Amino acid sequence: MDDSQKTPSIDLKGRSILVVDDDRVNLKIIGGILRHEGYEITEAASGEQALEVYAEFRPNLVLLDVVMPGIDGFATCRTLKKTYGETCAPVIFITARNKADDIVMGFDAGGVDYLTKPFRPKEVLARIRTHLSNQLLLEQLSKANAAKDRFLGMCAHDLRNPLSSIRGLAELMSENAIGPLTGEQREIVHTIHSASQSMLQLVNELLDVATIEAGHLKLAKEPTRIADIVVRAVHLSNIEAAKKSTRIELVNRTKNPMIDVDRIKIRQVVDNIINNAVKYSPRGSLITVKIHADDASSGFSVSDNGPGIPDNERHKLFKDYGRLSAQPTGGEKSTGLGLAICRKIVEAHRGTISVENNPGRGCEFVVRLPRLR
Amino acid sequence: MNFNGSILLVDDEPHIRKFISLLLRHLGVKTIFEAKNGDEALEVYQREKADLVLLDVNMPVMDGIDTLRGLKKINPDCVVVMLTSLANRQTIDAAAKHGASNYIRKDAPFEEIGRALAETIDTCFEPEGPDAGAPPAP
Numbered sequence: 001m002d003d004s005q006k007t008p009s010i011d012l013k014g015r016s017i018l019v020v021d022d023d024r025v026n027l028k029i030i031g032g033i034l035r036h037e038g039y040e041i042t043e044a045a046s047g048e049q050a051l052e053v054y055a056e057f058r059p060n061l062v063l064l065d066v067v068m069p070g071i072d073g074f075a076t077c078r079t080l081k082k083t084y085g086e087t088c089a090p091v092i093f094i095t096a097r098n099k100a101d102d103i104v105m106g107f108d109a110g111g112v113d114y115l116t117k118p119f120r121p122k123e124v125l126a127r128i129r130t131h132l133s134n135q136l137l138l139e140q141l142s143k144a145n146a147a148k149d150r151f152l153g154m155c156a157h158d159l160r161n162p163l164s165s166i167r168g169l170a171e172l173m174s175e176n177a178i179g180p181l182t183g184e185q186r187e188i189v190h191t192i193h194s195a196s197q198s199m200l201q202l203v204n205e206l207l208d209v210a211t212i213e214a215g216h217l218k219l220a221k222e223p224t225r226i227a228d229i230v231v232r233a234v235h236l237s238n239i240e241a242a243k244k245s246t247r248i249e250l251v252n253r254t255k256n257p258m259i260d261v262d263r264i265k266i267r268q269v270v271d272n273i274i275n276n277a278v279k280y281s282p283r284g285s286l287i288t289v290k291i292h293a294d295d296a297s298s299g300f301s302v303s304d305n306g307p308g309i310p311d312n313e314r315h316k317l318f319k320d321y322g323r324l325s326a327q328p329t330g331g332e333k334s335t336g337l338g339l340a341i342c343r344k345i346v347e348a349h350r351g352t353i354s355v356e357n358n359p360g361r362g363c364e365f366v367v368r369l370p371r372l373r
Numbered sequence: 374m375n376f377n378g379s380i381l382l383v384d385d386e387p388h389i390r391k392f393i394s395l396l397l398r399h400l401g402v403k404t405i406f407e408a409k410n411g412d413e414a415l416e417v418y419q420r421e422k423a424d425l426v427l428l429d430v431n432m433p434v435m436d437g438i439d440t441l442r443g444l445k446k447i448n449p450d451c452v453v454v455m456l457t458s459l460a461n462r463q464t465i466d467a468a469a470k471h472g473a474s475n476y477i478r479k480d481a482p483f484e485e486i487g488r489a490l491a492e493t494i495d496t497c498f499e500p501e502g503p504d505a506g507a508p509p510a511p
Contacts, residue, residue, distance in 0.1 A: 161458055166387035166479035168396065171483045177399040200480070207459075220462030236485075264462065 008132045013038035017128070018059040019077070020050040021094075022068040026117075030094075032065065033121050034128070047071035051079060059089050061132055066095035066106070074109040081110040090131045094119060149214045156207035163203060166282055167196040205337040210322060219262040219348055220270045223372055227256040227291050229263060230300050233270040237278060245284040245329045247276060252291045257298045258372040261349055266369070269342045269353075273302045273365050276338065279328045280306035281362065298371050299351065303364040308357040317355065319342040340365075376494045379404035383414040383440065385432045389479060393427065393456070396483055400490065405406070405478060411435025415443045418451070425494070426453045427477070430464050438464075439469030441471050452497045 021027045031041045034325070040055045044050040062080070064339050066073035077091045090112040095102070098116040106114045113127050119343070170193035172178070174186060181189065211217055236251045241248055268340050277287045285305040292299060306326060309317060313324045323336035339353075346353045350370035358364055380402055384390050387409075394405050406421050408414040410432055418426065426444060430437035437455060444451045455468045455476040465476050475493040477486055 160480060162388055163385055165386075168392040168483050168486075170393050171386075172392070172399055175399065177395055204480075218462075220466075262462070303427075348423070368452040 010136060012129060012132050012136065015060040015061070015132050015136065016040040016042065016057065017132075018042050018044060018050065018057060018062045018089075019053060020044045020047070020068075020073070021065040022046060022064065023065075026065070030124070033125070034063075037125060039128075047073065047076035050076050051083075054080060054089075060135055061128060062091045063333050064091050064093050064111075064129070066097055066102070067091055071266050074105060077109045077111055079104075092127060092131060092137055094124070095319050109335055127176055127337045146214075149210045150205055152210035153214065156203045158209065159203045160200065160207070163196050163200045166202055167193060170196060199311050205335050205341060208341045212341070217344065217348055219263055219265065221260045221349075223258050224261050224263050224266070225256045226259055226266075226293075226300060226369070229270055230289060230291055231266050233267060233274055237271065237274045240275070241278045241287070246277065246278050246281060246287060247285075248278070248287045248289060250289045250291075255294045256291065259298050261369060261370045262345075265345045266349070269345050269367060270300065272338045272342050273367070277304035277306070277365075279330070279332045279334070280304065280326050282306075282329050293371070296371060297351070297368040299366065299368040301364050301366040303358060303362060305362040308361065308363045309355055316357075318353065375398075376402060376498065378402075378498070379406065381406045381408065381414065381418055381421065381423035381426045381428065383432075383437075384429040385409055386429075386478075389429070389456075393479065393486075396486060399489075400487055406429065410442065411437075411440035414440050418444055419447060422448070424452065425497070426451060426471075427456055428453050429456045429479075430466065430468070430476075431458065438467055438471060441468060441473055445472050452493075454493050479488045485488070 003258065017034055019027060019030050019041060019159050020043075023043055027043050031043060034041050042053055043057065044053045046068055050062070050064070050151070059212065061342070062077075064073045064077060071079075073093055073095065077093075080091065081088050088110075091110060092113040092115060093106040093111045094115040094117065095106075103114045112131055115124055115127065173181065175187045177357040192350070231250065234248050238248050274287070274289065281287060281304045287305070288303045290301045290303070292301065306329075310325065316324060318339050320340045321336040323334060328334060343353050346367055346369070350367050351367060353367050355363050355365050374474050380397055382390055382393055382397070382405060384393070390409070394407065397405055404418050404423075406423055408417045411457060412435060414426070414428070417423075427438050428440060428444075432440070435443075441453055441455070444453055449472075451472075453473045455465070455473045456479045457464065457476055474497055475489065477489045477493075479486065481489075481502070485510050
């Protein structure tokens with residue numbers, strides 16, 4: 001790799017390292033080398049002292065001798081991992097014990113790396129640099145991800161209300177609520193309406209993703225009959241579907257066991273899957289919605305007349321922004337977020353969502369939710 | 374919609390008031406009062422005694438739930454329908470607990486808002502229905 005392609009080096013000056021060794025001379029030598037590199041160093045002469053110093057100093061990395069009087073390096077490492085869990089700094093062992101078994105024990109104890117004495121300073125520095133970089137990048141990544149979710153949530157929140165007002169006002173104008181419109185005015189109002197409608201949908205889905213990703217998806221479960229949700233969804237979707245001369249038929253509505261779900265969230269799943277079926281089926285199709293139940297689960301399925309799911313695109317289907325090659329048949333918009341949100345909601349209910357291609361044409365989405373017992 | 378009463382619309386965002394009030398007029402409501410915050414809502418309600426209050430949940434200073442409690446203090450039979458933008462279960466339950474009759478999602482398509490409103494009015498203002506305690510439509 002020539003110099004121009006090098007990734008920018010990460011500035012690690014000032015990152016802190018706890019050096020643990022019962023040999024004062026070793027501490028001095030290693031400490032000197034690391035200080036020279038610009039790291040901030042704290043020392044401990046035993047496992048017990050290391051635990052104390054760690055708690056106070058909270059280093060970014062621990063360089064840990066194995067053979068020490070009192071608790072040894074492996075035990076010290078295990079205690080650190082147990083106490084600090086995910087947030088524990090990476091531990092590198094540095095020891096004269098160099099048998100393969102020792103090395104494996106070191107990794108078992110939770111170490112990220114293993115250096116043997118006598119050590120070569122360049123190797124020690126290179127490995128420390130690698131682990132400090134990883135640790136710093138992980139830290140930055142999780143901060144950036146949290147900031148992204150916060151931003152997304154805030155942004156979506158503040159855009160929603162104005163957008164729904166714009167859409168509502170456009171709808172009212174096209175209903176002649178403020179007087180009759182000319183043909184051109186009607187066309188403009190229609191454009192405002194459909195543009196704000198698709199923006200609103202995008203914003204809603206981004207908001208859902210942000211909420212779910214931030215771990216804020218809270219389910220307000222209550223005993224519910226699945227058919228109550230499905231019947232209503234089919235009724236409402238039929239109004240939209242009629243614009244494409246498509247009909248949605250509900251069969252099996254007599255099966256109706258109780259499930260324990262968040263009604264609003266499950267309604268969103270039902271709506272989304274039925275709307276997808278309408279969106280990707282040719283005009284004038286028949287879409288079949290079934291309610292089903294067995295001993296353990298109850299749910300619904302939606303069978304459409306669309307192009308089905310190509311095998312090589314199947315893996316993208318329930319992922320964020322997983323748009324497939326199939327195009328909506330009535331100029332509808334797609335964000336690629338709908339099914340990813342459905343999957344997250346269904347899985348939060350400990351249910352499953354799956355899809356199979358029909359023998360002839362189209363595919364069938366099946367959602368199963370655990371029955372209330 | 375078969376409703377001759379008056380409605381007090383409370384929302385801090387002017388575009389929402391514009392949209393909902395136009396929708397109400399479109400549905401045939403003749404008398405609409407508007408308030409842009411909780412304090413103003415209580416003041417207008419005290420003065421005008423609207424038959425129905427449409428009340429935003431999320432408002433700065435005095436939020437929808439506090440305003441709802443204030444309204445119920447003035448008139449325990451006051452009919453209040455909450456306006457929400459995110460149907461948050463906790464908020465909906467809290468509103469129901471404090472005597473809200475229903476909630477409407479203001480980000481729904483206007484036909485759905487209209488339908489929800491008509492439903493509420495039908496249940497709360499049954500002219501000669503079994504629920505004689507409900508305030509009669511003037």
